[in-house]
Structure formats: structure tokens, C-alpha cells
Amino acid sequence: MTVALSIEQLEAAYEPGLPIVRGASLAVQPGEIVAILGPNGAGKSTLVKAVAGLVPVTAGRVLLHGQDITRVPAHRLVFEGLAFVPQTENVFANLTIAENLELAAAILKADRRERLAPVYTMFPDLERQRTLLAGRLSGGQRQMLAVARALIAQPRVLMLDEPSAGLSPKLVGQVLEQLKRVRDHGVTVVLVEQNVKAALAVADRAAVLVEGRERIVGSAAELRGDARIAELYLGRHVAAGVA
Numbered sequence: 001m002t003v004a005l006s007i008e009q010l011e012a013a014y015e016p017g018l019p020i021v022r023g024a025s026l027a028v029q030p031g032e033i034v035a036i037l038g039p040n041g042a043g044k045s046t047l048v049k050a051v052a053g054l055v056p057v058t059a060g061r062v063l064l065h066g067q068d069i070t071r072v073p074a075h076r077l078v079f080e081g082l083a084f085v086p087q088t089e090n091v092f093a094n095l096t097i098a099e100n101l102e103l104a105a106a107i108l109k110a111d112r113r114e115r116l117a118p119v120y121t122m123f124p125d126l127e128r129q130r131t132l133l134a135g136r137l138s139g140g141q142r143q144m145l146a147v148a149r150a151l152i153a154q155p156r157v158l159m160l161d162e163p164s165a166g167l168s169p170k171l172v173g174q175v176l177e178q179l180k181r182v183r184d185h186g187v188t189v190v191l192v193e194q195n196v197k198a199a200l201a202v203a204d205r206a207a208v209l210v211e212g213r214e215r216i217v218g219s220a221a222e223l224r225g226d227a228r229i230a231e232l233y234l235g236r237h238v239a240a241g242v243a
């Protein structure tokens with residue numbers, strides 16, 4: 001089977017000569033949920049933004065189901081099958097749930113009804129609340145709307161930057177559990193997460209990024225018991241809470 005997303009020796013920089021992502025590699029298999037973990041400033045957001053065409057790639061390449069998508073601009077990647085949910089500003093607060101989803105369909109020049117129906121099936125809560133303004137949703141609901149918006153493009157790979165940021169511990173679990181449902185609908189999921197425990201509870205595999213490179217890659221089960229993760233960036237005082 002072709003690798004769903006292959007990141008190969010990727011280098012990305014905001015300024016020439018100052019790479020933030022420094023030769024990162026990761027192979028994501030179809031149907032997997034893969035978490036990208038790592039300390040603050042490790043380059044996790046920069047890595048997914050570079051893959052999403054939002055930060056210049058200076059070396060290496062990215063393949064999506066075998067097709068080279070390196071440097072394909074962000075607005076074209078949705079048509080290639082890759083959707084990205086940024087950490088912030090991922091919904092329009094002054095539009096309703098339905099309008100957010102309809103706008104996503106309109107941007108794709110796709111049939112509104114055809115695209116919204118499966119997304120509402122996956123997230124019945126959103127359908128029930130479709131006339132509510134996105135700005136009035138709870139943090140967790142808002143994240144689900146952001147995911148739903150991305151799914152309007154019917155991507156093969158969905159990439160998210162910290163979908164649980166700012167959520168209460170209970171909601172973190174709920175949002176991440178929904179990603180399993182997304183995966184069960186045939187979408188490969190790659191997520192950046194700060195919350196190691198919650199991420200390893202839903203992910204199949206994880207990569208720990210340190211200084212722009214993957215330092216540890218393994219199954220979630222392996223990493224749950226890996227003391228190096230706690231030492232790498234959580235500090236020993238919270239290490240006990242990781243496993």
C-alpha cells in the first residue's frame with residue numbers, strides 16, 4: 001500500500017538560512033492516526049505548516065499517496081486531498097455553523113448538499129445546532145466545526161495543529177475521540193498535540209520532534225511507557241502523569 005503522507009528530510013525556514021524544521025522525516029500509513037509531539041518551539045507547527053504549503057520548504061520533499069506535493073500552495077492542496085486545520089482562526093465566528101460549512105463547499109465549487117450531508121452524519125450535534133453562530137460555540141464544539149469544515153473538502157489526509165489547545169481536560173478527550181470517528185470514515189489523521197497522554201490514547205503511532213527533527217518514533221503503546229518522552233520535555237515532576 002502506498003504511504004498516505006511521506007515527509008522526507010524536510011527543511012523549512014521563515015528566513016533564508018535559518019531552518020526551523022531541519023531534516024524531519026515521517027511516513028504515515030493510510031488509515032493511521034499519527035501524533036506529532038515535542039517541546040514548545042520544537043518546530044511542530046512549522047512542520048505541519050510547511051507540509052500544508054504555508055511555510056517555505058528549503059529542502060526535502062512531501063509525498064501525498066505517492067504524489068509529490070512539495071511547494072504546492074495551500075489553496076491547491078485541498079484539491080489534492082490534504083486538508084489542514086490551523087490552531088487558531090479556523091472558523092468564522094460571525095457565521096453560523098451551516099454558513100461555515102456552506103462557505104467551505106462554495107470555495108471548493110462543490111455541491112453544497114452533497115458535501116454537507118456526510119459531515120452532518122458524522123457530527124449530528126453540528127446539524128442540530130446549525131443555525132448557531134460559530135462564535136457562540138464552546139471551545140470543543142468550535143474545534144469540531146473546524147474539523148467538519150476541513151472534511152467538506154473530502155480529504156484523504158487531515159492534518160491538525162493542536163486541536164485540543166485551550167480546552168478543558170474532559171473536552172480534550174472528546175475532541176480527540178472524534179478524530180477516531182474521522183479515521184473510521186477512511187481519513188488518515190496527523191495531529192500536533194501538546195497533551196501527550198490524550199494524544200497517545202487516540203493515536204496509533206507518534207513522533208517526538210526535537211529541534212526540527214524526529215527524535216523518537218514508535219507505536220503509541222511503546223511511547224506510553226517510554227521514559228525518554230517525559231524527560232525530553234515535560235520535566236521529571238510531571239513525568240509520572242504521562243504513562
Ligand SMILES: Nc1ncnc2c1ncn2[C@@H]1O[C@H](COP(=O)(O)OP(=O)(O)OP(=O)(O)O)[C@@H](O)[C@H]1O
Pocket residue numbers: 014015020038039040041042043044045046047194
Ligand atoms: N512566523 C514566524 N517567523 C519566524 N519564526 C517563527 C515563526 N513562527 C515560529 N517561529 C519560530 O520557529 C520555532 C518553532 O516554532 P513552532 O511554532 O514551529 O514550534 P512548536 O513546536 O509548534 O511550538 P509550540 O508547542 O509552542 O506550539 C520557534 O523558535 C519560533 O520562534
Ligand SMILES: [Mg+2]
Pocket residue numbers: 044045046
Ligand atoms: Mg505549535
